[in-house]
Amino acid sequence: MTDQPKFAQIKQHIIDKIRAGAWQENQRVPSENELSDQFQVSRMTARRALSELTESGVLTRSQGLGTFVASFKSQSSLLEIRNIADEVKERGGNYTCIVLSLESISAIAPIAIALGVEMDSLVYRSIIVHNENDAPLQVEERFVNPALAPEYLQQDFSQTTPHEYLTQVAPLTEARHTVEAIMPNEEICQWLDMFNEEPCLQVIRRTWSSHGIVSFARLISSGSKYRLGGHLTFKK
Amino acid sequence: MTDQPKFAQIKQHIIDKIRAGAWQENQRVPSENELSDQFQVSRMTARRALSELTESGVLTRSQGLGTFVASFKSQSSLLEIRNIADEVKERGGNYTCIVLSLESISAIAPIAIALGVEMDSLVYRSIIVHNENDAPLQVEERFVNPALAPEYLQQDFSQTTPHEYLTQVAPLTEARHTVEAIMPNEEICQWLDMFNEEPCLQVIRRTWSSHGIVSFARLISSGSKYRLGGHLTFKK
């Protein structure tokens, strides 16, 4: 308890004050100099406590003015989108997958646009079902820019996931996601082994490498079996 | 361009190397001492560049070993769940809301459990529809622990949102979310003004203050009008 680093002790002190309500939203907290006096540390150490709490969204700072307790109103919480294979393994499930399709197709307009290639040019497409304990959990339809991953079709995706392979051959520099609720079509119902139509979570992910758009993936999971989770806390 | 802070220039240099593929996944990057020699800066400055890139997930460090390019495989991407009023205002829409219900009810089992109160005890409930340009975008059903916000029912939620009010009277210390796809019931269809049944995104949010669970909210949005977005990049 007591042999925590000094900057961590100061962080904890600030968090305690906020939790206890002693320092309210938008109220000023002690300056770097005040803290370094109070805790008998150098300014750099006090500064580190304030900087890290600012980074994690607990405080806001502005030059010349001071440091303040952040207003919760403006806080946005974060949700994780994780690798589904890792998730399954982490909760002790048995992860398997089935490659339903691995081919090259002619890009219709929306695919061509999403991948940044010419319309009707050839692109690669894979469809893979991810299973947990042999029950389908998520279907992944992925379109790949052949210029950036020419050997995509030769891979064995029952051993290594497309995402893993692609990050090796074309280092990832950027990714964008959207999440929405959709009704699956009949095909997807079959793949996910759903008897009745039920709503699904659809994650659309586009990934970039330094040479352009690498791939465009639709990850569809049954709404009742899969959910995204997030957690926001003040303990850190 | 050239009058960036030194630590930022070093960060950019490292990112450039990774983007260009010169430094591959899991490969070692220069140590603090090597960077401070190379860039003619103090070790603290080189250290800051490495620390910040580690914090943002680009690098991983371990004491005694060195600093390495993080593997993308293990990276999880983050999605934001934001205050809907802020979101609407930010994109230039006109935000309004309608309070459909504000009352105290008897807690049935799942509500009592979620709020951590006795079954059949009184809890507060509000139902509010959030509009963008007078069209319903999201409905918020919220259950509130009366012990932590006794005057909840007296508030005017057309002026201040429940979330705003609650963070004032019971400072937030923790929040948990789940996101799933659901089919709305008839009631929700009415509130959201949907003619046909369509899938919806449902965010469940529980918030804690230092004295316990403050509230439990269901935020339901039409799948076709609302989506969550996320972005992961190397530019920062």
Added chain:
DNA sequence: AAGTGGTCTAGACCACCAG
């Protein structure tokens, strides 16, 4: 002008990991 945060230096000691 005084106080704030933002950047930076040139040292220091420590814990950890390798050969």
Added chain:
DNA sequence: TGGTGGTCTAGACCACTTA
């Protein structure tokens, strides 16, 4: 034992804000 990252110090100069 030497190199690495982790913590810390006691200064310094600057840009910014308020009075």
